[in-house]
Amino acid sequence: MADEKQQSTVTPFSRSAPLLSTEERTLSTRHGLLEFSRRTLIMGIINVTPDSFSDGGQRYDAIKAVADGVVMFKSGADIVDIGGESSRPGATPVSEDEELARVLPVVRGLRKESDAPISIDTYKSNVARAALDAGADIVNDISALRFDPAMVAMIAAEKVPVVLMHMQGTPRTMQQEPEYEDVVREVRDFLAAQLYASMDAGIPQDMIVIDPGIGFGKTLQHNLQLLRGLPMIAALGQPVLVGASRKAFIGRILDAEPPNRLEGSLATAVASVLAGANIIRAHDVAETAKAVKIADAIRFGYSPLPA
Numbered sequence: 001m002a003d004e005k006q007q008s009t010v011t012p013f014s015r016s017a018p019l020l021s022t023e024e025r026t027l028s029t030r031h032g033l034l035e036f037s038r039r040t041l042i043m044g045i046i047n048v049t050p051d052s053f054s055d056g057g058q059r060y061d062a063i064k065a066v067a068d069g070v071v072m073f074k075s076g077a078d079i080v081d082i083g084g085e086s087s088r089p090g091a092t093p094v095s096e097d098e099e100l101a102r103v104l105p106v107v108r109g110l111r112k113e114s115d116a117p118i119s120i121d122t123y124k125s126n127v128a129r130a131a132l133d134a135g136a137d138i139v140n141d142i143s144a145l146r147f148d149p150a151m152v153a154m155i156a157a158e159k160v161p162v163v164l165m166h167m168q169g170t171p172r173t174m175q176q177e178p179e180y181e182d183v184v185r186e187v188r189d190f191l192a193a194q195l196y197a198s199m200d201a202g203i204p205q206d207m208i209v210i211d212p213g214i215g216f217g218k219t220l221q222h223n224l225q226l227l228r229g230l231p232m233i234a235a236l237g238q239p240v241l242v243g244a245s246r247k248a249f250i251g252r253i254l255d256a257e258p259p260n261r262l263e264g265s266l267a268t269a270v271a272s273v274l275a276g277a278n279i280i281r282a283h284d285v286a287e288t289a290k291a292v293k294i295a296d297a298i299r300f301g302y303s304p305l306p307a
Contacts, residue, residue, distance in 0.1 A: 041079065079116070084102030145197075166187045185232075
């Protein structure tokens, strides 16, 4: 894993890439085209872990995890994201073998039940490759391809979409007094640097999603500043994923534990959509899909279906 020291500043990045055209506002996956030029996509969360901050242990059983993934697709998820290692603050890494044992039965089981796109939430190239072989379509890497040097070449060779997320430090250290001079600028510059490095390594621009990493090495105020500054992140021209569902900053504002943060999660999702997000990562898929549908009507306009 990368050096666990906190990185407080990011060198400003001046290189610019062409903005994606309307026709390119899609993600081409092995199980279909995801189109988001006129609507926001929903990514449902399946944590196959005993210790995730919100739902650890609830889907540790593969059969239950697969069944819940099917329900998520039926409830409005465009993608289901499967992870086998907790990334909560202070989390201890798990071995590659353990992570594979957790996620592969779920990926295989869900692929048998659905033809919709599946994402694998991992920073390990061997886990990502095995999940892709088992039927996954997208790699969601919280390290933005930094923790495993083999990941970027594997993604380029497999020709699959990847999510690049910003995180200060590692899950074990990220909440140990994170500091920024300008959190929006620094996160934007980091994501720009990783975007261009990925493109230089052979990953096509239209296969890259960026994620500001809400809750990953940020204080409550940092998270709020990032959400307000989301248009600056979106100005990079890439699809933007926001994963704020049930996060600690919502709990602090509402004085609520994770299971009681639905309203705050929905408010954050709507605000994110109106600020330019293209994918919302959520625990509560059905409720989020309905809230986002209203946000999309405000953002893109609404044409009712014919009677």
